Amino acid sequence: MGASKPIFRDLNADDPEPEATEIESLCVNCHANGITRLLLTKIPFYKEVVLMSFSCEHCGFENNEIQSGAAISPEGVKISLRVETQADLNRQLVKSDYTSIKIVELDFEIPAKSQKGEVTTVEGVITRSIAGLQQDQPVRRIQHPEAAAQIDEFIQKLEKLKDLNSPFTLILEDISGNSFIENPQAPKKDPNCSTHFFKRTKEQDHELGIFTPAEVGNEKSTALLHPISENEFTLEDLEGEVLQFPTNCTNCNSPCETNMKMTKIPHFKEVVIMATNCDACGHRTNEVKSGGGIEPTGVHIEVFVNGREDFSRDVLKSETCSLKIPELELEVGPHALGGRFTTVEGLLVAIKEQLDNPTFSHMFGDSQTAESKARLEEFFKRLQQVLDGEFKVTIVLDDPAGNSYIQSLDDEDKGLKITQYERTFEQNEELGLNDMKTENYTSD
Numbered sequence: 001m002g003a004s005k006p007i008f009r010d011l012n013a014d015d016p017e018p019e020a021t022e023i024e025s026l027c028v029n030c031h032a033n034g035i036t037r038l039l040l041t042k043i044p045f046y047k048e049v050v051l052m053s054f055s056c057e058h059c060g061f062e063n064n065e066i067q068s069g070a071a072i073s074p075e076g077v078k079i080s081l082r083v084e085t086q087a088d089l090n091r092q093l094v095k096s097d098y099t100s101i102k103i104v105e106l107d108f109e110i111p112a113k114s115q116k117g118e119v120t121t122v123e124g125v126i127t128r129s130i131a132g133l134q135q136d137q138p139v140r141r142i143q144h145p146e147a148a149a150q151i152d153e154f155i156q157k158l159e160k161l162k163d164l165n166s167p168f169t170l171i172l173e174d175i176s177g178n179s180f181i182e183n184p185q186a187p188k189k190d191p192n193c194s195t196h197f198f199k200r201t202k203e204q205d206h207e208l209g210i211f212t213p214a215e216v217g218n219e220k221s222t223a224l225l226h227p228i229s230e231n232e233f234t235l236e237d238l239e240g241e242v243l244q245f246p247t248n249c250t251n252c253n254s255p256c257e258t259n260m261k262m263t264k265i266p267h268f269k270e271v272v273i274m275a276t277n278c279d280a281c282g283h284r285t286n287e288v289k290s291g292g293g294i295e296p297t298g299v300h301i302e303v304f305v306n307g308r309e310d311f312s313r314d315v316l317k318s319e320t321c322s323l324k325i326p327e328l329e330l331e332v333g334p335h336a337l338g339g340r341f342t343t344v345e346g347l348l349v350a351i352k353e354q355l356d357n358p359t360f361s362h363m364f365g366d367s368q369t370a371e372s373k374a375r376l377e378e379f380f381k382r383l384q385q386v387l388d389g390e391f392k393v394t395i396v397l398d399d400p401a402g403n404s405y406i407q408s409l410d411d412e413d414k415g416l417k418i419t420q421y422e423r424t425f426e427q428n429e430e431l432g433l434n435d436m437k438t439e440n441y442t443s444d
Contacts, residue, residue, distance in 0.1 A: 010050065011038040017327055020039045021038040021039075022037050022038075025054065027054075027056040027059065027061055028061075029057050029059050029061035030059040032056060032059070034054055035057075036055075038050060038051070039051040039053075039286075048253050049069050049119075050062075050067045050069045050119075051065075051119075052064065059126055065116045065118065066117045066119050067096075068382040069253065072176055072177070072178075072210065073178060075199060075200070075430075076173070076197065076198050076200050077173075077174050077178075077197055078171065078174075078196045078197075078198065079172040079179060080169060080170075080196075081172075081181055082193070083161075083170055084164070084192060085162070088170060089121065089164070091182045091184065092119065092120075092121060092181075092182040093120050093172075093180070093181050094119050094180040094181075095118060095125075095174070096117040096174055096176050096178040097112070097114045097115075097176075097180050098113060098175050098176040098178070099112060099172050099173070100172075100174075101125060101170070101171070102170070103161070103170055103171075104171065104212045104310075105166075105168045106157055108158075117162040117178075123162055125170070126158055126341060127159055127162075130159065131429050133151055133154065134155065137152070146373045157391045173203050175204045175208065177197070187330055187376070188330065188375075188379075189329070196426065197335075197430050198429055213389060217371075241261070243260045243261070244257055244258070247259070247276065249276065249278035249280065249281060250276070250283070254281065256276060256278040256280070258274055258275065258276045259274070259275045259276075260272060260273070260274045265316060265405065271287045271288050271289065272288070272291065273288055273341065274287045275287075280375070286340060287319070287338050287340060288316060288317075288340050288341040289319060290403035294403070295402025297402055297420040297421060297422060298400040298401065298402050298421050298423050298427065299398075299404060299421075300397070300398050300399075300418070300420075301396070301397040301398075301405075301417070302394055302395070302417040303395050303406050303415060303416050303417075304392070304393075304394050304415040304416075305386070305392060305393050305394070305395060306415060307389065308389060309409065310344055310409075310415060311343065311344050311345035312343055313343060313344045313406055313409065314342075314343060314406070315397075315406050315407070316339075316341050316403075316405040316406075316437065317337060317339060317404055318404045319335075319338050319339035320334050320399055320400060320401040320430075320431065321404040322334050322397075322398050322399075323347075323395065323396065323398075325394065325396070326394060326396070327381055327391070327392075328393065330351070332351065334399075335353070337350060344406075348383070348386060349387070352380070352384075352387070355376075355379075355380070400431060402420070
C-alpha cells in the first residue's frame with residue numbers, strides 16, 4: 001500500500017489527481033438534476049476550505065460556494081479595513097456563512113447568514129450587494145415607487161464607493177472565526193487593516209451548534225480528553241507522564257497523534273509541551289501552552305540581539321503573544337507562530353521557515369507585482385543578515401496574558417527590558433475575562 005495522501009492538499013496545477021468529487025444534486029432553479037463538484041484544498045496562511053461549484057445543464061443555473069473545512073475556531077474574529085486605494089478594492093476576501101459585513105460611512109449592513117460563504121474581493125462584496133438590491137427593483141418600482149427611488153439612490157452611493165472619491169471602512173464580524181482579508185504588504189504590518197479576536201457568548205456557541213455535554217443532557221462526556229478527578233494523579237506523576245491522544249493534522253487535516261507533557265521552566269512557571277507528527281504529509285508541530293493560568297497583568301518584553309550570546313537566550317512565546325522586530329518592519333500576530341519554547345535564534349528561524357516556503361508566493365496569486373516580489377526578497381536578505389550576526393535587531397514580545405518569557409543572562413542584563421502593564425478592556429475581552437472575577441483567572 002502506498003503512503004496516504006493529505007485530505008486537504010495545496011491547490012497546484014501540477015497535481016495529477018486534484019481529487020475533485022462530483023455528485024448529482026437537485027437544481028433549485030428548475031428542479032432538474034445538476035452536478036455539484038467538491039474540491040478540498042487550502043488557502044495559504046489561512047485554513048482548509050471546501051470549494052463547491054454547481055451547474056445545471058438543463059437551465060444553465062450556476063452557483064459557487066465556499067465552506068470551512070477546518071474545525072470551528074475557538075474565537076470569533078472582527079476585521080476592520082480602511083479602503084483607500086484601488087489595491088484595497090482588489091484585496092482577496094474570505095467570508096463564511098456567519099459573517100456580517102458593515103460599511104460604516106453608509107450605515108449599511110449585510111446580516112450574518114443572509115449570504116453563503118465565498119472567496120471574493122472587497123469590490124466583489126460591493127458588486128454583489130448592488131446586485132442584491134437591484135434584484136426586485138422592477139416590481140418594486142410598480143408596487144412601491146417611493147421605496148424603489150430610495151433604493152436607487154442608495155445603489156448610486158454604493159457605486160460611488162468603487163470610484164474611491166473618499167475612503168470608507170469595511171468591517172467583517174464572524175463568530176465562527178473563519179473570515180480573512182488579504183494583506184498585500186506581507187510580511188510587514190498591514191497599515192489599513194486591524195484584526196481582533198473575541199470570545200463567543202453561550203448564545204453564539206449555540207448558533208454554531210456548539211454545546212457542552214451538560215447542555216445536551218450527556219453528563220458523561222464523549223470527548224477525546226477526559227477531566228482528571230481530584231487526587232487521581234500527583235503533580236510529580238503528571239510531570240513525568242507523556243500523554244498521547246488522537247487529533248487531526250493542522251496542515252492537511254489527516255488523523256494523527258499528539259504527544260503532550262507538562263514541564264517547568266526554571267525561574268518561570270509550568271508549561272504544557274505538545275508535539276504532533278503527521279505521517280500523511282510529514283508536517284510536524286511543537287507547541288507550548290501555559291500551565292499556570294492567566295497572570296493579573298500583561299507583559300511587554302524587549303531584548304536587543306547584539307551577538308551570539310543573545311541568540312542562545314531561552315524564549316517562551318505563548319499563544320496569546322504578538323511579536324515585533326521594528327528594524328525589519330515585521331509584526332507577527334499571536335496566532336501566526338502559536339505558542340513555542342525555543343531560543344532567540346530558533347524564534348528567528350521559525351519566522352523565516354514560515355514565510356520562506358513554496359506556498360507563500362501563491363498568497364498573492366496572479367496579482368503579485370514586481371514590487372512585492374522585490375520587497376519579499378529584501379526582507380529575506382535582511383533576516384538572513386540577522387541570523388548571520390551581521391545586523392542587530394530588537395525583538396519585542398507583547399503578551400496581554402503575561403505568559404511569555406525571555407531568559408536573563410545576568411542580574412544586570414542591560415539588553416533585556418521587561419515591563420508589566422494593566423490590560424485594556426479590549427484585551428480582557430479577547431482573553432474572555434470581562435465577565436469573570438479576578439480571583440478566578442489569576443495564577444498563584
